Amino acid sequence: MxxxxxxxxxxxxxxxxxxxxxxxxxxxxxxxxxxxxxxxxSKQPTDSQRGYYWAVILPMIKHGLYELGNDQYKQIEDVHDFMKEQLKFYTIETIKIKKTMLRVKKYKSISNAEGAKDETSKYIDECIRWVAENLSVIIPEANRYGYK
Structure with a gap:
């Protein structure tokens, strides 16, 4: 190749x-x-973006959900999946299997291998906005925690 x-x-x-x-x-x-x-x-998401998302944003969302009486999200990965659904961080693709056309949900990624830096930035901003509007939780800026 x-x-x-x-x-x-x-x-x-x-x-x-x-x-x-x-x-x-x-x-x-x-x-x-x-x-x-x-x-x-496209440029890949940075370690700093992912660190801020996994170490600051998701734990604060988890805590905000818990404070509202929603304790079904025991793991950070569960909160991550919840947020991808809430913010529609996916695409719908049509695939053909034999003669049947199926619509499948393909989740976007914030990983180095598959993600895009600008898309990850937008997603993080949307998470912060969603949390403020729906959970009344204000997430501090990344630089407060040493993330760029």
Whole structure:
């Protein structure tokens, strides 16, 4: 498999990258079928974002839910799942199995491997807003806890 990465701030190298891609693709197409996939690269969530979310935001949500008499969320992971549902942090995809079309919920990720930094920032902001509106809990800013 060949991968080429093209970054918007590296314009002088675009021609070189495209010429290299053209050369490699020309060679490949002589001997085999080729599938080309283009996708946008987004920056991954930072350790600081995830640390703030897991160490500050989720425990405060858990405590806020408990104070309202809702003690069904025993683990932080349960609170995480609850918030993804509340804020619709998922997409609905249609898949085909045999002749049946199914709609499935695919949860978005805040992990390094699959998440996007800007999407994670937006999700964290939405969590903070939701908690303030629904639980009357004010979550301190990240820098108060040493997160950037």
């Amino acid at each position: 060949l991968k080429f990465f093209l970054y918007k701030n590296n314009k002088p190298s675009w021609k070189l990258i495209f010429d290299t891609m053209k050369q490699h693709l020309s060679e490949l197409l002589q001997t085999q079928d080729v599938c080309i996939e283009l996708k946008k690269i």
